[in-house]
Amino acid sequence: xxxxxxxxxxxxxxxxxxxxxxxxxxxxxxxxxxxxxxxxxxxxxxxxxxxxxxxxxxxxxxxxxxxxxxxxxxxxxxxxxxxxxxxxxxxxxxxxxxxxxxxxxxxxxxxxxxxxxxxxxxxxxxxxxxxxxxxxxxxxxxxxxxxxxxxxxxxxxxxxxxxxxxxxxxxxxxxxxxxxxxxxxxxxxxxxxxxxxxxxxxxxxxxxxxxxxxxxxxxxxxxxxxxxxxxxxxxxxxxxxxxxxxxxxxxxxxxxxxxxxxxxxxxxxxxxxxxxxxxxxxxxxxxxxxxxxxxxxxxxxxxxxxxxxxxxxxxxxxxxxxxxxxxxxxxxxxxxxxxxxxxxxxxxxxxxxxxxxxxxxxxxxxxxxxxxxxxxxxxxxxxxxxxxxxxxxxxxxxxxxxxxxxxxxxxxxxxxxxxxxxxxxxxxxxxxxxxxxxxxxxxxxxxxxxxxxxxxxxxxxxxxxxxxxxxxxxxxxxxxxxxxxxxxxxxxxxxxxxxxxxxxxxxxxxxxxxxxxxxxxxxxxxxxxxxxxxx
Ligand code: AMP
Numbered sequence: 001x002x003x004x005x006x007x008x009x010x011x012x013x014x015x016x017x018x019x020x021x022x023x024x025x026x027x028x029x030x031x032x033x034x035x036x037x038x039x040x041x042x043x044x045x046x047x048x049x050x051x052x053x054x055x056x057x058x059x060x061x062x063x064x065x066x067x068x069x070x071x072x073x074x075x076x077x078x079x080x081x082x083x084x085x086x087x088x089x090x091x092x093x094x095x096x097x098x099x100x101x102x103x104x105x106x107x108x109x110x111x112x113x114x115x116x117x118x119x120x121x122x123x124x125x126x127x128x129x130x131x132x133x134x135x136x137x138x139x140x141x142x143x144x145x146x147x148x149x150x151x152x153x154x155x156x157x158x159x160x161x162x163x164x165x166x167x168x169x170x171x172x173x174x175x176x177x178x179x180x181x182x183x184x185x186x187x188x189x190x191x192x193x194x195x196x197x198x199x200x201x202x203x204x205x206x207x208x209x210x211x212x213x214x215x216x217x218x219x220x221x222x223x224x225x226x227x228x229x230x231x232x233x234x235x236x237x238x239x240x241x242x243x244x245x246x247x248x249x250x251x252x253x254x255x256x257x258x259x260x261x262x263x264x265x266x267x268x269x270x271x272x273x274x275x276x277x278x279x280x281x282x283x284x285x286x287x288x289x290x291x292x293x294x295x296x297x298x299x300x301x302x303x304x305x306x307x308x309x310x311x312x313x314x315x316x317x318x319x320x321x322x323x324x325x326x327x328x329x330x331x332x333x334x335x336x337x338x339x340x341x342x343x344x345x346x347x348x349x350x351x352x353x354x355x356x357x358x359x360x361x362x363x364x365x366x367x368x369x370x371x372x373x374x375x376x377x378x379x380x381x382x383x384x385x386x387x388x389x390x391x392x393x394x395x396x397x398x399x400x401x402x403x404x405x406x407x408x409x410x411x412x413x414x415x416x417x418x419x420x421x422x423x424x425x426x427x428x429x430x431x432x433x434x435x436x437x438x439x440x441x442x443x444x445x446x447x448x449x450x451x452x453x454x455x456x457x458x459x460x461x462x463x464x465x466x467x468x469x470x471x472x473x474x475x476x477x478x479x480x481x482x483x484x485x486x487x488x489x490x491x492x493x494x495x496x497x498x499x500x501x502x503x504x505x506x507x508x509x510x511x512x513x514x515x516x517x518x519x520x521x522x523x524x525x526x527x528x529x530x531x532x533x534x535x
């Protein structure tokens with residue numbers, strides 16, 4: 001078979017969007033634009049400015065801000081391949097590769113010298129790089145390197161004293177162990193696609209010294225986030241959030257209440273239906289406040305442990321508050337009997353919570369209290385809130401938010417108050433669509449049906465003029481019979497057809513056909529513009 005024939009049979013691979021990602025297409029994108037335009041308008045009216053942080057950041061930023069123990073960070077983050085841009089790191093990585101290759105090759109036995117030399121180079125290089133701060137400051141990495149050094153030294157001693165006959169076997173064993181330990185050392189923590197943006201906003205606040213600006217600083221963002229979750233309706237691996245953060249200034253209850261008022265105004269403007277606002281206070285991380293509650297909760301959970309599912313049983317140890325999040329049917333009755341956080345928070349937090357509710361009342365914002373609304377991280381405190389909407393099935397939360405006064409400090413900035421929220425834009429759009437508020441297919445104001453080269457030149461000019469005046473115009477690129485052209489105009493949902501033939505060009509009186517009622521009239525260019533503006 002000739003080469004040409006083989007090539008013909010090979011069908012090129014058809015690509016598909018990666019699982020959990022999707023194309024947003026017209027006309028749906030018009031709805032996305034409407035939501036985003038409304039965001040700009042409403043948020044600006046509350047004094048917020050837009051921030052556009054990058055979509056990838058050092059992995060460590062998210063580990064610290066979101067928490068290494070959370071699902072988002074420990075299981076769902078898209079970590080980018082290590083780049084090893086630093087020379088020392090690259091050299092260490094090559095050394096480790098060379099040793100690993102040697103260990104897996106069947107014929108590594110004669111390489112004692114090679115192993116001893118390269119492993120020493122790796123250990124010294126790693127420790128020097130750690131001191132220089134060019135490798136990831138991994139505490140456990142330091143311990144692992146000590147194991148390698150010890151094992152290596154033991155081998156050197158054994159060989160030198162020649163007191164152990166089977167040292168070649170010992171050699172194999174030592175190499176395997178050392179390589180295993182070295183493999184566990186993180187040279188560079190690298191970068192990750194952002195799973196959320198609060199961490200980035202706080203990083204930017206610190207990096208750009210925003211604490212020097214008038215406080216508080218009010219910022220909002222919108223854009224894609226990435227989490228390796230199991231895709232389902234309303235849950236994607238690339239999804240979109242619209243969020244806002246208020247950083248700096250006091251933690252006055254009015255600040256959080258106004259933030260929530262802005263959210264509800266935004267949803268109302270979009271005519272999002274069936275929204276419910278849940279609020280709660282989770283106190284602050286102190287023994288006489290949330291820590292005391294968590295201890296009590298843990299003790300109570302231990303008593304009912306056997307009746308809980310595996311996830312909740314695990315959470316009793318890792319993060320008892322998260323048990324309250326459970327949606328499992330059979331756990332609901334048990335959870336209902338657990339102690340409530342409101343009874344355990346300190347007096348200051350209670351006063352703050354009461355003031356937040358008063359501030360919401362003053363603004364006419366309706367809410368329901370939900371003592372099970374918690375956030376699992378230490379720096380979250382006091383106010384938490386969540387908004388659910390209709391038509392979303394089990395993934396019905398469209399927005400989550402709360403106060404996080406310790407976060408900026410945790411990221412190396414000055415002590416700074418903070419409160420914010422993130423709206424799931426995909427779910428917001430889904431809910432609008434379910435309520436019949438989706439976008440209509442894109443139509444055209446005017447379809448230009450032209451015939452003849454004379455008319456074509458006029459058609460091009462007419463299209464330019466009409467577009468400049470703000471109308472949406474379709475100009476067919478090749479000549480069509482009038483009948484065919486009008487058919488296309490209707491298919492595209494055009495309101496009018498502008499008919500341009502020799503007669504129209506000669507007389508300067510153009511024919512405008514209303515496609516809804518088939519009425520026709522003759523208008524000159526000026527009159528046409530005026531007519532369309534009023535139509
Ligand atoms: P979180 O950052 O987890 O508090 O989420 C805030 C909001 O983002 C949620 O209320 C959801 O509306 C939305 N969200 C979170 N994860 C996803 C996802 N995988 N797909 C779509 N929306 C999401």
